[in-house]
Amino acid sequence: MALLDIKGLKTHFTTDAGVLQAVDGVDISINRGETLCVVGESGCGKTVTAMSILKLIAMPPGKIVEGEIIFEGRDLVPLSSHQLDDIRAKEIGFIFQEPMTSLNPVLTIGEQIAESLRRHEAVTKKQALERTIDMLKLVQIPNAAGRVHHYPHQFSGGMRQRVMIAMALACRPKLVIADEPTTALDVTIQAQILDLLQDMKERFGMAVMLITHAMGVVAETAQRVVVMYAGKVVEEAPVDELFGNPGHPYTKGLIRSIPRIDLDAEHKTRLEAIGGSVPILINPPPGCRFAPRCKYAMSICTEKEPRLREIAPGHRMACHLGDAS
Amino acid sequence: MSQYILRRLMIAIPSLLGISLVLFVVLALAPGDPFSELATNPNVPPEVQAALRAKFGLDDPIYLRYLHWLAAMAQGDWGFSFVSRVDVDTLILQRLPTTLYVVGSSQLLALLIAIPVGVYAATRPYSIFDQLANTFAFIGFSLPTFFTGILFILVFSVKLDWLPFVYTEVPGSGIKWAIEMIRQAIMPVMVLGLFQAASMTRFVRSAMLDVIRLDYVTTARAKGLGQAKVIVKHVMRNAMIPVVTLIALQMPAVFGGAIVTEQIFRIPGIGSLLISSILANDTPVVMAVTFVFACLVVLFNLIADVLYGWLDPRISFR
Numbered sequence: 001m002a003l004l005d006i007k008g009l010k011t012h013f014t015t016d017a018g019v020l021q022a023v024d025g026v027d028i029s030i031n032r033g034e035t036l037c038v039v040g041e042s043g044c045g046k047t048v049t050a051m052s053i054l055k056l057i058a059m060p061p062g063k064i065v066e067g068e069i070i071f072e073g074r075d076l077v078p079l080s081s082h083q084l085d086d087i088r089a090k091e092i093g094f095i096f097q098e099p100m101t102s103l104n105p106v107l108t109i110g111e112q113i114a115e116s117l118r119r120h121e122a123v124t125k126k127q128a129l130e131r132t133i134d135m136l137k138l139v140q141i142p143n144a145a146g147r148v149h150h151y152p153h154q155f156s157g158g159m160r161q162r163v164m165i166a167m168a169l170a171c172r173p174k175l176v177i178a179d180e181p182t183t184a185l186d187v188t189i190q191a192q193i194l195d196l197l198q199d200m201k202e203r204f205g206m207a208v209m210l211i212t213h214a215m216g217v218v219a220e221t222a223q224r225v226v227v228m229y230a231g232k233v234v235e236e237a238p239v240d241e242l243f244g245n246p247g248h249p250y251t252k253g254l255i256r257s258i259p260r261i262d263l264d265a266e267h268k269t270r271l272e273a274i275g276g277s278v279p280i281l282i283n284p285p286p287g288c289r290f291a292p293r294c295k296y297a298m299s300i301c302t303e304k305e306p307r308l309r310e311i312a313p314g315h316r317m318a319c320h321l322g323d324a325s
Numbered sequence: 326m327s328q329y330i331l332r333r334l335m336i337a338i339p340s341l342l343g344i345s346l347v348l349f350v351v352l353a354l355a356p357g358d359p360f361s362e363l364a365t366n367p368n369v370p371p372e373v374q375a376a377l378r379a380k381f382g383l384d385d386p387i388y389l390r391y392l393h394w395l396a397a398m399a400q401g402d403w404g405f406s407f408v409s410r411v412d413v414d415t416l417i418l419q420r421l422p423t424t425l426y427v428v429g430s431s432q433l434l435a436l437l438i439a440i441p442v443g444v445y446a447a448t449r450p451y452s453i454f455d456q457l458a459n460t461f462a463f464i465g466f467s468l469p470t471f472f473t474g475i476l477f478i479l480v481f482s483v484k485l486d487w488l489p490f491v492y493t494e495v496p497g498s499g500i501k502w503a504i505e506m507i508r509q510a511i512m513p514v515m516v517l518g519l520f521q522a523a524s525m526t527r528f529v530r531s532a533m534l535d536v537i538r539l540d541y542v543t544t545a546r547a548k549g550l551g552q553a554k555v556i557v558k559h560v561m562r563n564a565m566i567p568v569v570t571l572i573a574l575q576m577p578a579v580f581g582g583a584i585v586t587e588q589i590f591r592i593p594g595i596g597s598l599l600i601s602s603i604l605a606n607d608t609p610v611v612m613a614v615t616f617v618f619a620c621l622v623v624l625f626n627l628i629a630d631v632l633y634g635w636l637d638p639r640i641s642f643r
């Protein structure tokens with residue numbers, strides 16, 4: 001049984017212009033101890049999907065209109081925010097995108113990590129502090145015992161992201177959702193943070209749901225990949241299968257947009273980009289949502305919505321291309 | 326920290342000097358002086374008037390008179406009220422406690438209303454509670470205190486006869502005295518406090534809404550802390566930074582606003598002292614009271630800065 005099983009999730013937002021279907025029928029499952037990457041451009045609904053799991057989206061205007069989120073056999077959708085509080089941080093940890101703004105500026109980092117421990121575990125103030133220092137040591141913050149009393153503005157971006165990781169892992173959750181944890185950081189720090197995440201995953205054996213728009217990150221960390229486009233899952237495959245045999249034109253486009261340094265001068269080609277941008281998901285037209293940007297679009301693509309179908313073991317995709325039926 | 330405050334106080338000296346100079350010049354340019362009444366009094370011969378004016382240096386050039394005043398101030402001599410025939414500092418010290426009592430209580434009332442109402446409204450934006458709070462806040466700060474003051478007097482004193490409408494010196498002591506002091510302060514405190522609460526509620530609400538959408542509040546929610554703890558520990562703590570500053574900076578204006586309220590309820594405070602001394606051409610008292618207001622502005626600016634640094638660890642005193 002999967003650790004987390006999202007089935008037909010629809011999260012919509014009410015806006016002045018109409019209902020925005022940010023997530024529109026998403027199925028994602030994560031097994032214990034697995035690293036799953038969710039990729040796609042900005043505006044594809046990756047973050048909303050992740051935030052929906054713990055109901056961290058603003059409600060209203062957001063609303064989960066349909067679907068199930070089964071975590072360890074229990075559906076989280078009908079739970080109130082109050083009931084979810086026991087699962088937040090304790091069972092499912094969250095690492096956010098912006099380390100610069102995701103920490104409270106007026107509280108010390110130690111306080112911010114310890115409050116999570118004190119909420120979920122029967123520890124004294126002193127024990128919480130000790131465990132906080134241990135966590136800071138684990139995420140390789142130098143002079144942890146001294147730094148624990150510092151405020152977020154006294155840390156660099158990379159260090160703050162380490163603090164965020166320590167915070168998310170403090171209660172040893174079974175699943176960690178990392179929402180673009182490296183996007184706001186520069187490349188060398190990105191690599192360090194990804195290594196650290198990998199390290200932590202091996203140490204604690206938790207499952208990781210890594211949301212990213214960088215295919216390079218996917219290739220390096222994922223076991224399985226889910227590609228999202230315009231609020232829907234368009235392809236899902238084990239990582240090697242996805243890179244070796246991408247099915248969906250959108251996935252192909254994403255892979256071709258990775259800069260290659262392994263090719264010699266003769267084989268170097270201009271880096272490809274996918275033309276256009278993600279549509280605004282208010283009253284989307286029928287058919288495939290990628291059709292307007294797709295090189296291979298056929299007449300059926302604007303008429304009928306493609307369903308996810310298995311094209312190889314563990315490899316599913318939603319595209320009319322090569323669809324016999 | 327103490328070094329910072331000391332330095333700030335030193336910086337305050339030149340600004341206070343400048344303020345006093347402007348005040349002094351404006352008052353000197355204004356028509357009338359403490360002896361103008363003597364001029365119309367037929368019982369005082371002109372040569373006596375001239376001798377008195379010369380004795381008190383009223384015909385000296387402005388800069389000499391200013392230096393005189395400054396030298397006296399520096400020695401703690403605030404001047405002498407020609408109308409009340411007592412020293413100005415005694416006069417002010419007599420009146421100040423009443424003003425502080427009324428203004429202080431009204432600020433306390435305003436905070437006790439504004440913070441819970443503003444915070445609760447911000448956690449449920451556009452709910453019925455929020456709409457009601459907004460409506461009352463708009464009514465509250467649209468109505469000037471001289472209007473609500475008279476309305477209160479009409480309703481609670483004249484119609485219902487629950488509360489006295491003139492603030493008086495209450496003789497005696499003990500429980501009865503305390504009750505009477507509270508009773509007569511209720512209306513002015515309500516009028517001033519509700520007016521302040523109205524604008525403060527709006528400010529608290531918008532400061533809370535600014536913070537409530539920030540990333541670190543989502544981080545706090547993701548820890549499962551629960552709504553109450555997230556709001557109090559993570560949102561309020563940050564939202565109060567601008568609110569505290571605003572309140573501290575508003576304090577001098579509150580004293581100014583109290584002048585009107587003091588007139589309506591006949592409160593023997595520092596505001597009514599200012600009005601009566603302006604009407605009576607009692608220049609030394611006018612000068613001293615306006616200077617006290619200037620000092621309050623400088624003082625509360627300093628308090629605002631210190632509080633800001635205390636609340637926000639990103640600001641250091643250097």
